[in-house]
Every structure is written in structure tokens, then in C-alpha cells.
Amino acid sequence: MTDQQHRDKIIAAVDKAFDEQTGFLADLVAAQTQRGQESSGQDLMEAAYKRLGLDVERWTLDPAELATHPGSGAVTVDYSNTEVVVGSTQAPTASGADAEDAGRSLIFNGHIDVVPVGKEELWTRDPYGGEIVDGHMYGRGVGDMKAGLSASVYALAAVQAAGLRPRGRVQLQSVPEEECTGNGSMSALLRGHTADAVVIPEPSGERVVGAHLGVIWCQLTVRARAAHAATMSEGLNAIDAAWVAIGKLRELEEKWNAAAASDPDFGGETHPLNFNIGTFHAGDWPSSVPDACTVGIRVAYLPDVPAEDAFAELQSCVADAVADLDGVSAELEKIGFFAQGYRLPQGTDAEAVLAGAHKAIAEAAGGDGPDELTRKLMAGYIDSRVFGCFADMPALVYGPLSERLHGADERVNLDSLRRVTKTLALFIADWCGVDEA
Amino acid sequence: MTDQQHRDKIIAAVDKAFDEQTGFLADLVAAQTQRGQESSGQDLMEAAYKRLGLDVERWTLDPAELATHPGSGAVTVDYSNTEVVVGSTQAPTASGADAEDAGRSLIFNGHIDVVPVGKEELWTRDPYGGEIVDGHMYGRGVGDMKAGLSASVYALAAVQAAGLRPRGRVQLQSVPEEECTGNGSMSALLRGHTADAVVIPEPSGERVVGAHLGVIWCQLTVRARAAHAATMSEGLNAIDAAWVAIGKLRELEEKWNAAAASDPDFGGETHPLNFNIGTFHAGDWPSSVPDACTVGIRVAYLPDVPAEDAFAELQSCVADAVADLDGVSAELEKIGFFAQGYRLPQGTDAEAVLAGAHKAIAEAAGGDGPDELTRKLMAGYIDSRVFGCFADMPALVYGPLSERLHGADERVNLDSLRRVTKTLALFIADWCGVDEA
Helix, strand or coil, X not given: CCCHHHHHHHHHHHHHCHHHHHHHHHHHHHXXXXXXXXXXXXXXXXXXXXXXXXXXXXXXXXXXXHCCCCCCCCCCCCCCCCEEEEEECCCCCCCCXXXXXXXXXXXXXXXXXXXXXXXXXXXXXXXXCCCEECCEEECCCHXXXXXXXXXXXXXXXXXXXXXXXXXXXXXXXEECCCCCCCHXXXXXXXXXXXXXXXXXXXXXXXXEEEEECEEEEEEEEEECCCEEHHHHHHCCCHHHXXXXXXXXXXXXXXXXXXXXXXXXXXXXXXXXXXXXXXXXXXXXXXXXXXCEEEEEEEEEECCCCCHHHXXXXXXXXXXHHHCCCCCCEEEEEEEXXXXXXXXXXXXXXXXXXXXXXXXXXXXXXXXXXXXXXXXXXXXXXXXXXXXXXXXXXXXXXXXXXXXXXXXXXXXXXXXXXXXXXXXXXXXXXXXXXXEEC | CCCHHHHHHHHHHHHXXXXXXXXXXXXXXXXXXXXXXXXXXXXXHHHHHHHCCCEEEEEECCHHHHCCCCCCCCCCCCCCCCEEEEEECCCCCCCCCCXXXXXXCEEEEEECCECCCCCHHHCCCCCCCCCEECCEEECCCHHHHHHHHHHHHHHHHHHHHCCEEECCCEEEEEECCCCCCCHHHHHHHHCCCCCCCEEECCCCCCCEEEEECEEEEEEXXXXXXXXXXXXXXXXXXHHHHHHHXXXXXXXXXXXXXXXXXXXXXXXXXXXXXXEEEEEEEECCCCCEECCEEEEEEEEEECCCCCHHHHHHHHHHHHHHHHCCCCCCEEEEEEEEEEECCEECCXXXXXXXXXXXXXXXXXHHCCCCCCCCCCEEEECCCCCHHHHHHHHCCCEEEECCCEECCCCCCCEEEHHHHHHHHHHHHHHHHHHHCEEEC
């Protein structure tokens, strides 16, 4: 464990730079990194990595390469502006192992992409303003997860400012596509970036994520007969037909949730598996009976279930739903996430080291947050499965308190962000080891 | 009544020009006169009117003028390319009356606008190809109502080709906006175009429309709380909330249909009043709970009910539906038709003259169609209410057999179109009177 004097210096360095960190966070929010528009945000990350003296790699996602991996999500958009940026304290090697390392290596992974703002009139703050009110910063993506990205940068900066150098290689990753496919982290993995542990500062409320669910994005397309509204009975409305299929999917959702009762992680949760009807589009004319309807659905399912199995069950559910509807066809396609869930193994060194760092900061904060590191469950997707399922790395998801993720007035608690940044800085020192620079 | 020799000449002239007429009809179909893109179709109509030697007027719809009339539909699009074309056998006067007329005057009204194609893959024919197969021409708008527009042109052409000149003024109108607001015909009326009768060759299957329903287009906007799919319970899905409101509207629909049982015209019909959910749009991200949902609804209601009364009942229904849903708001706006229904009075001369012309042609056709003119009901909107309700003109809707209006593979029966063109030509002669030119 890092000696107390070094720890104190690291913590003081986080405090000293925290105003700068929140300014950086506001800049990240202002970058409006919607899907496919992450470049300005990646510019900020690249510049930050360079200020830390890191070796920077930046590359564009390659759909052909992604297609070679079963855990990649369906590519439905142009990736020509979709880039990953990584910065490493030592030039990473192709194998990801570095023979020179005396300490354990570490990846901080975070995603730069944000979900859409939604109806702007439901926001009481500028969604890209980074406004600070009562100790919270507001904005789309401020919690999910630009605060975490800022924490990874300023944690390493604090170690450096304390006059220390990590003994193991530290790599910071800023990836796109976490909100839709997970292909950003997948691309980093396919490029050979691994380490002895990965930390993802998603907004977990200063707890560590013990498991997250599998997630599939699919699109239900229902076709039916069109007709004039005056003769509605001639045409079965595609909206009504889609509603029938959705009803059957809701039944499957309940069946899966019933099965979840015996899950080792999610067994105690109420309705952990949500099927979300995220988009619903039908029709182009009020007086015509719609002949087609497309529904974007996000399906969550238990860890350990292969994505292929979950998807096959969804497809058969939809086919059954419309089998008796004359003139109606229904099709289910993959349109994004095709991701199995992940369980953090019990008893890893990584989790123990994180627990120590967390406790030190929580105690110093005077009981403001929970003292002991506790586990929580995430009823959705996190990129940890990329590293956990496919590279056997302990994947720790641990980040600040945030609220209203994906909703209006999303915000992050800045005191929490400060604590998390300190915890992550100590984690670097404790996990990788440090030498005086 | 026109003498038999003249009648025979008129009928022969329709037959002689029928290939030309179907060519003209195919050109009209190819013009793809979607809403706001009617100009190329209006060019064809203007050219046809000029070939007939008519005085042509062409003007752009004026939203400010339309707003002065309670029967105008809500203007939600740019009208700068939305034009009416009329052609008259004598220069129309501002009052619409023409002191020089020795015979009765007549307007043929038809709409040039067509509804969208819908899912093109559901068509087995090119929607704009005007293909003829087994005696039918296929295409979007071919029945609704470009066939009728062609009939009005070639009916007058046949009278002229027979060496005759109508004694009363004949005006041909080609209007936009019949599929959404009725503002094209309304604009023609506001410009002072009236006559002793109007004939609208909508695809009525060679029957005359005794009544049509009132129609309102409205948009339901439901707002709810957004959230991440993983915490769906935090946000009430706007789609689910909209479905609740639609359920209440369906109850109102049933109530109105129950009341329709005692309607003098629609009392014998099964479920004459359809509320059509024509468009449904919600959400922009599969993993976000949608915070808003917009639903385009076409509502039909009984003639004699003022549009204001129907709309007020719809608004109160929607407000009640969401009153108990926490955090949900719902709003109903006018987005098009705001039109009362129309009943053709019993016993008009116009209907009697049409019945005579119809019977003459039906008998000559050898029992191919129904011999006696019968009435039918139209469970939707027709522009006849513009002239019938607001100018007290007998408004005769009478046109060819067509199928799958607003659906895929819309088509018109060409034998029927030929008969209708003959009937309308005889109607000109019988209603207006003719002199040898």
C-alpha cells in the first residue's frame, strides 16, 4: 500500500485541480457528443492525454474487424467519424503485456458518447450548458459518463502532481458507441489493449457493480395492409398489430423476470429485466391506415445467457404473436447491442484494492458517503463485459452519484465526483505501485 | 333533354378519345402530386383546360384568406406552391352568377393531390407507372381521384367534339388539399366560384353520394418523464400513456357509433365512424424511455354535428384520459380537416338529371353496371361539403369504380371510367343545355 505521505499528496492534488476538472467536465458536456459526433469530445480527451504526457493512439472503428467478434453490436451507421482515443503511460505492445512492467497494469475505460437530449422543453437547464447548481453539474452525459472520464484524467494527473510515477502501465481509454453497441471498447480490445484490471467510472453511486445484464437492441417491423381510414376494416392497422406483438413480448418479459428470481445476483431485485419500447414509428398520413410500423426495443436478460439464445427466443415470440393475424408479417432485426451480461468474480485483488481506496476516502470525507465499498447491480449494459467476458480481466465499474441518466435534467453530484477522483487516484497508486518521479 | 342524335355523338366522342384520356390519366399519375408537389399535375390540368379553349385562372392558396372561414382546415405547411387551377367556358364573374347564361351553370370539381405511397414494397405495380392490367390502371391517386379529373376534361371535350356548346357556364376545377384540409375547394369558393350545381367525380363506384361524414384531423401529443431503460419505473413511458389516451378515444368512438344508429343516413351502417390512428411517432433511442409521443388521428363524426362540438368532446376525452397519470400531459391540436359532414338534399333537379344520364349509359352498356342511379354513403371526407354547406349548391359526388384507395395497388376500372365520362358528358348537355356550336 502506498505510504500515507504519498496518499496525502495525491488527495491534495485532486482537491487542488478540482476546479480545473469541473471546467474540463463542462467542456466535455458542451462538446455535444451524440452518436457519430464524438470527434470534438475526442479532441478534448486527446489533448488531456497529451497534457499528461501519455502516448496517444486514435483510430476509427473498423466494421469489418468488429464483424469478426460475436460480441460486437450490429453496425447500422457510418463509422467513418467514430473514433477511439487511448493514452498510455508507456507505449502499449500488441499483446497488451509489457515485460518492463514492475507493477500491475491498469486500464481506465470510459465512453464519450451520450444519448439524445429528448424533448428539450422538459429540461430546466441547458442540456449542454454544464451549469452548476447546488453542488450538481447539469447536462446530457454529465453523469453518463463524462464525469467518469474527467475522474480518470484527473486521478492520473493527481498521481503525477504528487511527484509519483505508476510502476505498472496505466492506459486511459475514451471510447464511442457505449450507448448503442459497445463497439468502441470492443475495438480497443480487438486492437490488443488489455491490462491486469480495468476500471470504468460509470455513475454507480460510489459502489462497485457486481453484475450487469445482457442487452440486445432489436427492431420490430410489422407490416399489414394499408387502406383508407373510411374503410379501416379493409386494412389491419400495423400499429394495432405491433401492439399485439408488444403484448406478447411483455409476456416473455414477465416470464424472464420470474426466472430471474433464482439468479445469484438479480434474484433479490424487483423486475430487473426491462424490455423498453424506446422508439415507435408508424404511418405518414392521418387518413391512411398505416401499413408498417417499426419499433425499437431494448431487451435486458440475465448474465450467463448467450445473446444468441436470448435473441432466438425473442424472434420466436414475435413470430408466434402474429401467426394468426391475417395479412400481417413481423420481423425482428439486430440494430445495436448484442451483448451478454457480466458478473464480477468474487474475491479479486482488484476489488479489494478498490475497497481499500474507497474506504480511505470515505472515512476522510467524514461519513458523507458510505464507508465500506458495497456492491450494486446494474440492470443494463456496461462495457465491462467486453473486458470481463472476452479478456478475463477483472472489470470494476465504480463512479460518482448521478441522477436522471438519459432523462431531462441529468446531473452529477460534484462532491461525489471529487471523492471518486480521489479514490481512483489512490487506486492507481495501490494497484500499480508508484515510484517517486 | 338533349336529343338522341346529339347524345349519340357525345357518347361516340368519349369512345373515340378514350385512349387519349387514359394516356392523360397516366400522365397525371406520373406527376406524383403529393401534398405540396401538385404543380406538375396542375400544369397538365391547365394545359388540358387550354386545349378545351377555357379561360384559365391559377392561383396560390392564401392562408390569411382561408383563416376567415370557419370551415377551413388548419394550415400546417407552406402553401407557396399550393395552387388551384380552374378553367371556365365563359369568364366567371365575381358573384359566380352570369347574367348571360341561358342554361344552368355547372362546376366539375376534382382534387389533384394524392396521399403518400406508403411502403413501396407492398405494391406489385409501379405506384406512378399508370400500368394497365386486365382493364384496370394502377397507381397512387389513379382512382382518388385523377380518373375523375380526366372524366371532367374528356366529358366536356366530348360535348365539344360532338359540335355542341353548353348553354350554361361550365367550370372545371382542379384543387389541392382535398386529402388533408379541403382548403383547395374552400379557396375556390372564397374566390367566388359558385354554380347551379357541382359534380365531384370521386371514385364512388358509379353511385351518387347521399351523405358524407364530418372529419377532423388532430394530433395528440403526450409528454411524460424520460429515463434510462434500466430504471423504466422512474419514467412513465409516453408510448404507454398515449395508448391509455387512445383507449379512451376508442371508447368515445364506440359511443359515437352507438349514437349513429339513429342517423337518417348512416343508421344502417356498421361502425360508420372510424377514428384512425394514422401516424404514431415516439422516441429517438431504444435504451431511453420515450418522454413524448405524437399521434396523428383522423376522426369521423356524423353530419350536422358542428366541427367545434366534435373537437371539444375529443379534447375533453383526452384530458380525462391522462388526468390520473402522474407526470403525464396530453394535448390535442387541429392539424388539418376541420370539416362538418354533408347530406345531399332529397329530390334535387341535379340528382334527377344525373340519374337520367347514368341510366342512359348503364342501359347502353348492356347491364354491365347498375342501371338505376343509387345513393351510397361515404364514411369520410369529400369536398362536396364546401359547396353544399357553405354555398347551398347541390353537390353530386359520382365517379368510377376504384379499389384500394390509400392502399397499395390502388387501381381504377377503366370500363367504369369510360361509362362515367359518358354519363358526365350527357350530364353537361342535359343540365346546362347545349347549342350547336
